[in-house]
Amino acid sequence: MRDTTRPLPFATAARGVFDLTLDGMVFSRRSLLMGLLVAAPMAFAVLYRVLAATRGQPPLGPTDLYALMVAVYWIRNVLPLAALFYATSLVADEVEGKTLTYLLTRPLTRASIFAGKFAAYVATTFTLALPAAVLTFFILMTAPTAPPLAAALADLPRDLGVMLLTLVAYGALFGLLGVLLKRPVIPGLVFLYGWELLANVPGYLPRFTLTAWLRSLVPYRPAEDGLAGLFQQVLPAGQGLAVLIFVSIAFVAAAVWIFSSREYVLDQ
């Protein structure tokens, strides 16, 4: 018999919240929009193959196109954007919809609520992004002008790992913004398209961005114009992995702490 004066164990509670949140997240308008955005490279890849078959080889090779998709499209732009829209709303949506009370009055610890919601965010974005990356890889790398598939395949698990790390690191940061601020989307966008540009300046400043560490984990360096082309640095991969794991844990821990200690007064 469970002691009803005590909250549910962390794992059981987090799993319950995960199930509940996953249902709401996967089948939502937001997921439809994000799914289209995240899976767009698959359509580009198909179009590329059709163009290559009908009009001759396009100027960009399949390997270069895949590199561009991974380094610029997913890791730099779309996955952080997906993290922004999902992770900032983990708690903010409940506050806005005035449904947070229903969660907080259950016998669940706040840490388990946040953990369950964060796990659901990771699972949802994983569901949208990683299969699209796998299929894009195979569509492009089986093109006649691509290098031998066996040679390129070693890159796939690493690319998927870096994409997952992108979702976790940005998700942790935006999850923190979500519990800290009432309107976190604008500051999040400013961070993504303002602060993160520091990754392109010389010196030590790129180390204060997430994108510089993330792009150092993939070997793709598409030629870029402007500052990025002139001063792009590749930071040590081992250090990058450690920094990203550390900041992800730190941001999630900070978010849990703030969520656990904050008083939520819902407007009537």
Added chain:
Amino acid sequence: MTRSRLVFFAAMTVVVVGVAAGVGALWLNPARAAVGPLAGAALILPADAKYVMGFDVKRFAASPFYERFKAERGMKPDALAELEEKTGLNPARDLDQIVVAGTGVRGTTGVAVALGSFDLYKLGRAIETNGKARGTSYEGVTVYHFSEESKPLSIALVDESTLVFGPADQVTQALASRTRGEAPLKTNAALMARVEAIRPGSTFWMVGDQSLLASLPTSIPAPGATAGAGSISLPALTGLTVTGDLDPQVSLAITGEARDAAAAKNLADVVRGLVAMASLQAAQKPELQQLASAVSVTTQENRVLVSARIPYETLDALQPHRPQAVQSTPAPAAR
């Protein structure tokens, strides 16, 4: 199971199947290389090599680059041209890959391993008919020595998929290593570490170590400086890796290793300066603007990575314009 979990597991299945297919293909691929892009048969090349380069002949012959420039002089690598001249091989048909290793000492030739599918009988007949080579047998392998040059060159018809070509002493050394089951090149740890880092599938690649690079210039003239007045000193390179592809555009990735991060930064600044100067020239030559934006320079600890993607249109624009053919009209007869 809820609908959302079903979707999640379906997505995970796609990812797991993709990764498993990848790992499976990697293991089951019979032609997988021994070290990076280097085939196992090429490991009989000498251990004291200062550079190793590989050349995917099939990809090269199928590239737009070959199609455009095949008539140009110096288009073929020396090893390939010599092999073709001496044996009557058709590189596009018979050769898959050529690996050359050498010491880079002036006046010496590297030794090459050619991989492909060869009709040894026809090849032997062609060489013998030529009359310039003397055939012997060494370690059970037919070796032809071409004696008309100042430096004796030899070709060993190892088997239907392997030929070894180069200076006679190095060819026989390679054959001896093969018989003993040794892989001398693999003992050159510095070069092998660099070869291992090369992604297989490039049309050409090259790695060189410190001693090969010692002969490189240590300074270049400063822009605008009069002769001997000013120069930019270049940090010494301790290693160099070049990989490239020729289809659908010319892609080059050059990795230079400097002594430390500061030297790498200096070197990167020099390269960036050159790229910036090319950009400044764009007012006179718009094609240089394209070239400058096609190059990216990055640093990674003690390494400088230069990658360039040059479309063939830019290469065409950079070609010196050939004078138009003069119409050969007969001169009017003097009256």
